[in-house]
Amino acid sequence: MSLPRSSHLGVLVCGAGVFGRNHLRVYRALEDEGVPVRLAAIVEPNLVRAGAAANDWGAPVFSSVEECLTARAKNEVDFAAASVCTPTSLHFSVSEPLLSAGIDLLVEKPIAASVEEATRLIDLAAQHNRILQTGHLERFNPAVLATGSILNHPMFFEAHRLSIFTPRALDVDVVLDLMVHDLDIVLSLVQSRVRSLHAVGLPILSRKVDIANVRIEFESGCVANFTASRVSTETVRKLRFFQPHQYVSIDYARKDLLVIDVSRAAHADPATFAAAAASAGAAGFPGLHIDKPAMKPGEPLRLEIESFLECVRTRSRPLVSGEDGRAALALALDINAAIAAHAERAGLARFANQP
Ligand SMILES: NC(=O)c1ccc[n+]([C@@H]2O[C@H](COP(=O)([O-])OP(=O)(O)OC[C@H]3O[C@@H](n4cnc5c(N)ncnc54)[C@H](O)[C@@H]3O)[C@@H](O)[C@H]2O)c1
Incomplete structure (x- = not known):
């Protein structure tokens, strides 16, 4: 099944755990309030959490980023931005294929598990002209x-x-x-x-x-x-x-x-x-x-996510960039x-x- 294209920005949330559910809540609230954003997909490998996410948010749930990107390539889901809310040790392995596929990212803090991983994400974002924001929400x-x-x-x-x-x-x-x-x-x-x-x-x-x-x-x-x-x-x-x-x-x-x-x-x-x-x-x-x-x-x-969506729309530098995330991590x-x-x-x- 192929989707009709939507004028609303499709977003993916990776990781429907404790904090990922907060991202899901905010995206859905913005969508309900008429902001041109649409919760398009969720990636969650844990079967119990995946079931709960499908039930609570009514969006398609995939068990891996790869499966989700394959569905996107077949035009079965449509998203151009994502929140990465997996455990920190997985931020890099989850973010890398998304940036390479041209997806703008809001990666939860800390940006990665090592400075080398953070640098590779920053370089990938620059190479693919993608927005990379770090989720230091206290800013x-x-x-x-x-x-x-x-x-x-x-x-x-x-x-x-x-x-x-x-x-x-x-x-x-x-x-x-x-x-x-x-x-x-x-x-x-x-x-x-x-x-x-x-x-x-x-x-x-x-x-x-x-x-x-x-x-x-x-x-x-x-x-x-x-x-x-x-x-x-x-x-x-x-x-x-x-x-x-x-x-x-x-x-x-x-x-x-x-x-x-x-x-x-x-x-x-x-x-x-x-x-x-x-x-x-x-x-x-x-x-x-x-x-x-x-x-x-x-x-x-909510202010952080609104700011991320604005950066995606205007292609501007995030208030908390990948470099800021790397500096705090270092x-x-x-x-x-x-x-x-x-x-x-x-x-x-x-x-x-x-x-
Ligand atoms: N900004 C903040 O104030 C704040 C607060 C809490 C957590 N966090 C950050 O959010 C991230 C998640 O924390 P949490 O407390 O929600 O953890 P959590 O363990 O509750 O949730 C992580 C979820 O990711 C899922 N997951 C595992 N591998 C995955 C994969 N390959 N792809 C997609 N999903 C996968 C897990 O099954 C789990 O449901 C961490 O980086 C943490 O530092 C930020």
């Missing part, structure tokens, strides 16, 4: 988007990303699973190369590092501390940073941005400021402005090397990441 968090207008000279970052343990994403460690989000955000805000890093990490419940702490110094002089855990008793998603006269606090989960500003006048006369501060309550602190900048509300994943892998070296020095090598 589309309204609180992060609103940070752009207040950013001037960040000098110190403190990132906390803590999760309660669930037996998912265990093909990678906590640095590639969780910390990579904050690495990407800080790299995008600092725009400077790493000068040095110190890291410690331990496996707790899985065979890979489940909790990690890293201190990075950038060539600009900026310092960033990152803590990530997937064995916490609470969920925390916070990034705080300091720049001259300003403290900025982002709560990713609440999509909240708080800016505390010490006016230059108060700063220029520290003695008067300190005396006034001592006699005032926190609310009356002189020269202190607490601001919650206005932001456009929205679900980060830093994550450097951190893992530092964690392994630290474990060796501390006589804890048996606690390092296991295959």
Whole structure:
């Protein structure tokens, strides 16, 4: 059976697991709202998940990318863009045939399992003139988007990303699973190369590092501390940073941005400021402005997918490119090397990441 051609952009979702289902939900919502996009196909090798996906989304489900591309070549399905939501260890093997077949890709984070794989995907995308976006969705968090207008000279970052343990994403460690989000955000805000890093990490419940702490110094002089855990008793998603006269606090989960500003006048006369501060309550602190900048509300994943579809339509460079994905991955892998070296020095090598 051959399909009539549609003016709506056909999209494929590879991997109908926990996060792939979120991509499916967003594409279908956009389709239902009249956006010219159409959920055209799903690839899911797990029979139970494939059955559930077919039932829930009513799109044809294939057991492999190859099978799906064969059906496309026979004009049985029609898609020109795809989300890759498989386990990270499979991002490369799933993305390669799609890019080679001329499909634009949104690849979940981290972009691949190695820098070499990421580079091959970037090269393939360039060779076939394809869009390659990395799924660092926190860049589309309204609180992060609103940070752009207040950013001037960040000098110190403190990132906390803590999760309660669930037996998912265990093909990678906590640095590639969780910390990579904050690495990407800080790299995008600092725009400077790493000068040095110190890291410690331990496996707790899985065979890979489940909790990690890293201190990075950038060539600009900026310092960033990152803590990530997937064995916490609470969920925390916070990034705080300091720049001259300003403290900025982002709560990713609440999509909240708080800016505390010490006016230059108060700063220029520290003695008067300190005396006034001592006699005032926190609310009356002189020269202190607490601001919650206005932001456009929205679900980060939906904003990310809308942005991807716009890049596909206009053939423009994604906000989070393949190169950005590779930079965050490269830093994550450097951190893992530092964690392994630290474990060796501390006589804890048996606690390092296991295959
Ligand atoms: N951006 C985010 O905030 C975020 C959050 C969670 C997960 N993720 C990323 O999404 C990806 C998937 O994570 P998850 O938690 O959904 O994992 P998951 O294990 O729940 O789902 C992965 C799915 O891929 C399927 N799959 C395996 N091999 C495949 C193949 N060759 N082709 C197509 N599908 C295949 C599996 O059967 C499974 O259903 C990971 O890269 C993860 O890092 C991103």
